Structure formats: structure tokens, C-alpha cells
Amino acid sequence: MGWNSWDCYGSTVTEDEVLANARFMAEHLLPYGWDTVVIDILWYEPAARSHGYNDDPDVVLDDHGQLLPAPNRFPSSAGGEGFAPLAAEIHRLGLRFGVHMMRGIPRRAVERDLPIAGTPWTARDVADTSSVCPWNPNxxxxxxDHPGASAYYDAQVGLLAEWGVDFIKGDDFLYPYQAREIAAYADAVEKSGRPIELSLSPGRELSMANLPHLREHSSMWRISDDLWDRWDDIEAQFTRLARWAPESGPDGWADADMLPLGRIGIRAERGDDRVCRLTPAEQQTMLSLWVIARSPLMVGGDLPTSPRATIDLLTNRDVLEVLTATKDNREVLRDGHLVVWTATSTAPQRPGSRYAAVFWLGEEPQRVTLPLLSIGAGDSDVVTDLWTGRTLSPDGLGLPLELDSHGSRLLRLDDDR
Known part of the structure; x- marks a missing residue:
């Protein structure tokens, strides 16, 4: 659970903005489990811009072709300090520190034919110039097949570990699926000696045939392309999560992407400065789906300037318990616009409790009466709406629910016997 700079600042975030979000998180969200701050793409480009990428940009490199923070954006990195001072400050707040890394080696390092640290080889020796990311060719x-390739990744991750990085968002690894690159990067993480979480992106057309490999080499993996504050993006995740969620667990987590909640688009790739355009019901539905599917939670909005309602969404302890203390999470019913998920509590204080998430994907509000047996409930169960805290009353063998357009109810079922 954490914050990522992409949805609000794109590739342009600065040290001051990172620290503002980290301090807000430490004060307001850390008690609820939010503990990770991630700087997204191009932190090494001094002139990075919003709404796209620069063509053939200058990037900051050391003498061995390793990326360094742009000091005009991250002043504490000057003088060869790298991200060590910023990581130390974030750790002082009780948080973890993460960065985005693109697959491969910078073009600029290859053009300059910089030496690979600790080897007799150079960047040109190890680069595969036929392998280029289609959306960011930097x-x-x-x-x-060259031994210097793994040496480059070893040096890269070793430097990140030296700075104190706890989380790496590895991009351009999954589309197309780069099995050898993933294995080499994961090996570098292991060799670094630091317990770094490795997250892989983007998840477009990701096949479950890769599941054993993903589990072996990463902590979490995206299951879709970038998600924004559009209902169509949220609705599309229902099918993906129904497929992936039953396979998620401590050996690896399917990631439905960042939550575009709060104030986003300040200097982002998509759209202008705005508050999340999803309706309140859609925002609640998104978060309910993410937690019942146990997707990692990374919020994308600028925390200090986001509405109070956004922070309230992120700090509901009962809702977050569904994410952190459940098992057997799966979709159990899909009938037209009605979708139902269930899960079982693993919290010691809730033996025998179960959860149900009821979603209405239709355009118009709807009243449904959900058969208790369809969610594994009995007539002795106490049904609690986790978003409101209210107790709901079954009507005979059914549970009547009023559902907004694109709305949901997240329920806990406690046996009262």
C-alpha cells in the first residue's frame, strides 16, 4: 500500500513534491498501513515534461552508464549522493522508498560506449539494439547471451540498494513478455542483499501461462495497461481480476494498477489538473473491487491537495482488513450487470467471518434482493455494510440492496450464534 507520483506528476515530479506526499502519508495514512512512496519514470531526466516524453532526451548518467537523479529536480542528489539522502528522509518518516526503472540500458550509455562496472565490457557489448520499448525508446x-548483461543489472540494482531503495517498479518487462530480462533483473535484486520488492509492468495481454515464472521472479505484476479515471477502465478490471485474483497470495500478487483518486493530472501524461472524474459510487466500487481481489493498492493522487473524501476512502479500517486478512477471494456470481465476490476472513479476531462484495455495473440505479445462499450467508448472520458501518436486515432468505449506477456494497457476515 503506497503512493506513486505518476497519476499526478507524470515524469516531472520533484523532491519537494515527493517529500510533501511522504510527510502527509506518514501523518495521515501510515497508521492504516500505507507505507510506500514511489517515484515514477524519468527521475533522471532534467527536462522531463508533462503530456508525453521528449525525443532522445539527455539523462544523467555516472561513468558506468548507471542512471542518477536529475539534481535540478532532486537537489539532495547533487555531488554523487544519488537518492540516498531522500531515501534516508523517507525512512526516517517510517516509510519505504521506491523508484521506477525501465528495462535495459540507456541509449546514451550505448552511444558513449560507457564501461560496465567491474567488467572488461562496455555498453555496446551488452546492448540488444533490436529490443526497444515501443512507447519510450530511451x-x-x-x-x-553476453555475460556483461547481467553484470549491468547487478550494478544497477546494487546502486539502488546502496541508496536504500525498497521497491522497484520495473517497466517494459511484460508486453511483450521478457522472460530472460525478468529473470536477470530478479537475480540482480537477490544479489543486492537488500529485501527489495520487484513489481513488473505493464500487464497488457498478460497470459496466466506466465504465472509460475512471475511468482518465481517478482512480488507483484500488473494485469492491464495504465488505468485512468474512466469507468470503462474500471469495468474492464472485473474480468481480469476474476481470472487472476484466485491465484494471488504471499507468493505473488496480481496488480490492477494505481488508484487514480484525489487530485491528479497536475503535470501528468493524461489530462489536465483535476480531481478524479469517477463518481463517488464508482470510486467506492473501484476500491471495493481492489480489496476483495487483494490487488496491491497504490494511490496516484497528490495527497496534500486531495479532497477529504478521498482520504476517508483510504482510511476505512474495516475495508482495508478485506485486503490484508482474507482468503478464498473469488467471483461467485455474474448475471448481466450484477457481479458478486466472496472471501473468508483470516483475522484472528473474526473467526468464521466472511465477506461479500456486490457490484452493479449498470447505468441506472437498481434494487436487488440477493439470495443469502449466493454469498454463503445464513439467517443467523449479522450483515454489516463496511462503508457505512450500518447493519443490514435480510428479508426472509434474501438481502435487499439499493445499488447506485456503477455502485457496490461491501459486506461482512458475522455468525451471531
Missing amino acids: NFGLDH
């Missing part, structure tokens, strides 16, 4: 892939 890097070449690595030729893993």
Missing part, C-alpha cells in the same frame, strides 16, 4: 534491451 533504452535498449540487454543481450543475455
